[in-house]
């Protein structure tokens with residue numbers, strides 16, 4: 052199977068999204084990566100989409116799509132997903148009978164007519180005469196923010212202009228886009244240290260490492276490995292990016308290699324030796340997905356009241372509607388103290404194959420459910436919950452904990468979103 056399917060999702064994971072977000076697609080938050088190397092090009096993407104209005108993670112989406120099968124033209128979607136997907140659908144519908152130049156024109160006309168307060172970019176990559184090539188289509192509105200407002204999406208400040216257009220990608224370059232782009236670029240600059248780091252603030256706001264020379268001839272397998280490692284690094288730093296990850300490459304002969312979707316846990320285990328430097332201060336929390344709210348699970352961490360350095364965020368979905376959340380503590384001893392204080396688990400929960408790696412903690416949510424007037428609180432500190440969600444809270448929620456050991460990670464059952472024709 053060399054084809055990236057359309058966006059129709061298989062039913063396997065559908066029940067995991069909260070009902071009211073089921074049809075919603077207009078979200079942003081991404082890390083995408085494209086490398087144009089000597090032996091071909093590679094693309095990588097996470098799957099996370101964050102609601103543009105209330106900072107919630109909505110269902111995963113397919114951000115690498117096939118625009119044309121043979122010769123292969125692949126699309127990489129970033130930012131406002133609905134708009135990026137509309138553009139890709141248009142390119143797909145024209146690709147059979149159009150040259151690359153005509154597709155670029157077609158994309159440009161789409162951008163001219165598009166109106167929105169939300170930015171997006173779409174990459175279109177292909178091989179031309181055995182040289183990897185591509186274009187970035189970009190749509191970036193800009194605003195006249197008043198009173199130090201720096202919001203771009205939720206504020207009502209006047210929009211004063213739009214930058215849009217298409218720019219050709221450069222061979223020997225790596226591109227990163229999305230909210231995790233600067234983290235990915237920083238990470239990749241260690242591997243491609245001789246390249247020049249650029250951010251195209253005058254146009255698409257994308258990050259480029261240009262003119263790499265020393266590793267331009269690396270194998271595509273190696274390039275895909277480096278890409279996935281950069282993506283998990285971004286995912287660990289940025290709430291808006293997250294697993295599962297997909298990577299693929301197209302060789303100068305037109306051969307497509309596709310990998311993934313890889314869940315967070317699988318990726319963490321694959322790169323364990325590179326990630327374990329952080330492990331001493333890391334603790335994983337596992338809680339019911341309902342508790343995540345609009346601050347990526349920060350609500351749970353706040354209410355435990357511990358000396359954390361970074362509240363972290365949900366990094367994976369686990370079986371039984373649970374999610375895995377990574378927290379960074381200030382000191383390693385605090386991780387051990389908190390973990391050792393927890394209660395042992397007597398019955399194996401649905402997301403685990405080995406309860407011996409787990410401890411539990413009880414989170415008191417009685418105050419959350421009712422204020423002094425006995426009214427349901429819908430916005431609590433930084434997190435917002437719907438009335439329906441609050442009604443689903445239990446008085447004492449069980450929060451599970453696990454230390455980042457290989458055995459703990461191997462005992463977890465992760466849910467990975469699959470699209471038609473995909474297998475994990």
Ligand SMILES: [Zn+2]
Pocket residue numbers: 194195196197200201202203206207208
């Ligand atoms: Zn504003």
